[in-house]
Amino acid sequence: MSHSETNKPQVTEGESYTAAVITVSDRCSRGEREDASGPALAELLGEKGYRVVSTSVVPDERPQIEAAIREAAAADVALVVTTGGTGFSPRDVTPEATAAVCERMAPGIPEAMRTASMAITPHACLSREAAGILGGTLVVNLPGSPKAACENISAVIGPIAHGLRILRGGPADCAAERR
Numbered sequence: 001m002s003h004s005e006t007n008k009p010q011v012t013e014g015e016s017y018t019a020a021v022i023t024v025s026d027r028c029s030r031g032e033r034e035d036a037s038g039p040a041l042a043e044l045l046g047e048k049g050y051r052v053v054s055t056s057v058v059p060d061e062r063p064q065i066e067a068a069i070r071e072a073a074a075a076d077v078a079l080v081v082t083t084g085g086t087g088f089s090p091r092d093v094t095p096e097a098t099a100a101v102c103e104r105m106a107p108g109i110p111e112a113m114r115t116a117s118m119a120i121t122p123h124a125c126l127s128r129e130a131a132g133i134l135g136g137t138l139v140v141n142l143p144g145s146p147k148a149a150c151e152n153i154s155a156v157i158g159p160i161a162h163g164l165r166i167l168r169g170g171p172a173d174c175a176a177e178r179r
Contacts, residue, residue, distance in 0.1 A: 017078035017164050019050040022058060022068045024085035024094050025144065029059040037083040040146040041153065045081070048157055053077060060085050065097035073101075073137040078164050080137055081153060084144035086129045094141050095130035102132025102139060106163070109140055109156050116155035117148065127152075136168055 023038040035057055042052045054072065058064040065085070072080045085094030099105065109131035117124030129141040129152070138160065142149040153160075 017050050017161070017168070018053045018076070019045045019079040019081065020054040020056070020072040020075075020077045021045070021052060022056050022065070022072070022080065022082045024058055024060055024065055024082055026059045026091065028057045028084075037142075037144055037146045037149045041081055041083055041142070041149055044150050044153065045079075048161075050079060060091040060093060062093050062097045062100070065094055066101050069098065069101050069134065069139055073134040073139075077137055078168060079160065080139045081142055081149075082139070083142045083149045086127050086141050086143055088126060088128075092128070095128045098130045098132055098139050098141055102130075102134050104133045106131040106133060106138070109160070112156050112159070113142075113152040117152060120151060133167065138164060138167060 021038045021041045023035045025033070025035065027033040028035045038055050038057065042055055045052050053075070054077070056068055058068050065082070069080055069082070082094050082098070085092045085097075110127075110129040113129060114124050114127060117127065127143055127148075129143070131138065131140045133139070140153070140156075140160070142152050
């Protein structure tokens with residue numbers, strides 16, 4: 001590593017962005033199953049320097065998913081991650097709820113997550129995650145399994161921190177940062 005590379009800040013080092021974790025699950029919301037993905041994501045985000053300011057569990061219902069995302073954005077949370085509701089089941093509506101509330105979509109994030117996941121399982125191509133921007137909040141959908149959710153967010157955590165710096169008013173000269 002050259003001297004300039006050792007002094008270059010890591011994209012996740014020292015970040016103090018807030019995060020909210022929303023678990024989307026009928027069974028968890030009814031107390032029939034313990035939420036494992038939400039706590040796993042909260043722990044991972046904390047390890048990466050995010051301040052997890054809220055966690056919640058909602059059923060697979062678009063109005064409740066949309067309300068939870070809007071509430072986090074209204075509280076000026078920088079990053080909202082959802083876990084669950086991204087598959088092919090008729091009740092899996094998290095991507096639709098996300099698209100309904102976001103002002104701009106960020107398709108590269110789920111594309112990168114699916115690409116990374118394809119190296120682990122061929123079923124990754126069946127995941128329908130979405131990502132988008134609502135005001136100054138980035139919303140990222142993740143699968144419902146704790147392992148898959150953590151693998152997916154880990155694949156994009158660096159670029160997400162860079163995107164949040166720009167979204168939240170930091171320097172936008174991306175070319176200058178790659179020196």
